[in-house]
Amino acid sequence: MAYSALTLLRCPACGIEYDADKVTNLCTCGSPLLAKYDLAAVTVTREEIAARPPTLWRYHELLPVRSPENVLSLGEGMTPLIALPRLGAEYEVPRLLMKDEGLIPTGTFKARGAAVGASRARELGVTGIAMPTNGNAGAAWATYAARGGMRSLIAMPRDAPVITRRECVMAGAELHIIDGHIGQCGQFVAEQLRNRDGYQDVSTLKEPYRLEGKKTMGLELVEQLGWRVPDVILYPTGGGVGLIGIYKALRELRELGWLDGRLPRLVSVQATGCAPIVKAFEAKASRAEAWPDPQTVAFGLTVPKPLGDALILEAVYATEGTAIAVTDDETLDEQARCARLEGAFICPEGAATLAAVKRLREDGWLTGDEEVVALNTGAGIKYP
Numbered sequence: 465m466a467y468s469a470l471t472l473l474r475c476p477a478c479g480i481e482y483d484a485d486k487v488t489n490l491c492t493c494g495s496p497l498l499a500k501y502d503l504a505a506v507t508v509t510r511e512e513i514a515a516r517p518p519t520l521w522r523y524h525e526l527l528p529v530r531s532p533e534n535v536l537s538l539g540e541g542m543t544p545l546i547a548l549p550r551l552g553a554e555y556e557v558p559r560l561l562m563k564d565e566g567l568i569p570t571g572t573f574k575a576r577g578a579a580v581g582a583s584r585a586r587e588l589g590v591t592g593i594a595m596p597t598n599g600n601a602g603a604a605w606a607t608y609a610a611r612g613g614m615r616s617l618i619a620m621p622r623d624a625p626v627i628t629r630r631e632c633v634m635a636g637a638e639l640h641i642i643d644g645h646i647g648q649c650g651q652f653v654a655e656q657l658r659n660r661d662g663y664q665d666v667s668t669l670k671e672p673y674r675l676e677g678k679k680t681m682g683l684e685l686v687e688q689l690g691w692r693v694p695d696v697i698l699y700p701t702g703g704g705v706g707l708i709g710i711y712k713a714l715r716e717l718r719e720l721g722w723l724d725g726r727l728p729r730l731v732s733v734q735a736t737g738c739a740p741i742v743k744a745f746e747a748k749a750s751r752a753e754a755w756p757d758p759q760t761v762a763f764g765l766t767v768p769k770p771l772g773d774a775l776i777l778e779a780v781y782a783t784e785g786t787a788i789a790v791t792d793d794e795t796l797d798e799q800a801r802c803a804r805l806e807g808a809f810i811c812p813e814g815a816a817t818l819a820a821v822k823r824l825r826e827d828g829w830l831t832g833d834e835e836v837v838a839l840n841t842g843a844g845i846k847y848p
Contacts, residue, residue: 465508469501470528473672476775484528487588489670496669496772498712499528499676503719510691510722518542520576520680526716527580527680528673534587536612538569540579541680545688545837550805555822559835561694563685566810566843570604570631573681573706573841578604580677581666586612591662596620596642596649598702598763599628600842605666606637617656617663619649624763627846645758647768668703669771678706682713685837686723693728695834696785698820700813700841701732701741702767704776711779728837730785732776733820735760735792740769741776745787750774761792762812764841786829794819799844811847814840 473482477495482488484499491497506525516522520541529535543565552560565573582605585593592615593605602618609616616637620629621644632639640656642649650667657663664671686693693714699707711730717723732741738758744751752773758766770776780787799815802808810818817838824830 571843572600574604576677577674581674582608599624603631606635679709679713682710698817732787739789790819809844811842
């Protein structure tokens, strides 16, 4: 069996297929591309996976890097899935669990996408990566670019967490601080790349492999539960790559025959100060409209119009999930409550998912009988 079962890239919007072994960004129609695998050729067993080292690379058949020599790793993956009994009792959701991504290299789930994306970029001959970021993604990609001997060009808003700015500088990135939001940072990066050779734009979903790293959260979660799914998964949604990735992972596992037909209900959690997916969901729309003047303390959620909006909404609709926006006050209250009751200092984005659990239980969308997994996407200590 080959190290990777990757076959091609396919556009989910128009169906055009692309050679996976050429550096490719978006489809000509403007849609993100998805990596496809020859799942029928995957012969590894769940028992064989269990015997491998506890990193996300244990799933290498379902990842895009073709040769193990091209893997850039700092030991990322296999973050803990922990019970939250005291919070669960407060919320009347006794089977509440948290997948804690704060314990991964660079302190956030962004390391997953950066590890896989940077590894594949280098394998394809890319010598520099460039991206806009709200902070944590830039820090992660700069770190893994350094690990692979690649250059990095990062643009982030002036309001981004200062610690992430310092991480980029320490990793040798060319850092640009922009007066504006992430969309304006993206415009700056696009202008810079017109005159640079060897760089790839690795903005959210503008290349297909960050998503593959993020999907490993779903693969791990299923393995940690004994190769079954929970009833509900809540995900803090800015660019939404992790939500799309988890949904992709679940469908691939089902196609492999490792899951039965049931999928968990997926919940997209946003902030009231930037909730384009929630607004689209409430309107039963298939695309989101740009959110004017995005503002929230959960800085990773300030994405006014996710490029993958159609894929996020598809995942929520297809699993009979929902989308909910919580206030900054609710987020900060649950961040403090989680630290006080469970000893876990989580990031604001992760705390937003706990605020959503509380509200969905109060509203009756959750009955209290479900096994519920909240994603904490980073360490609270990164937001001093």
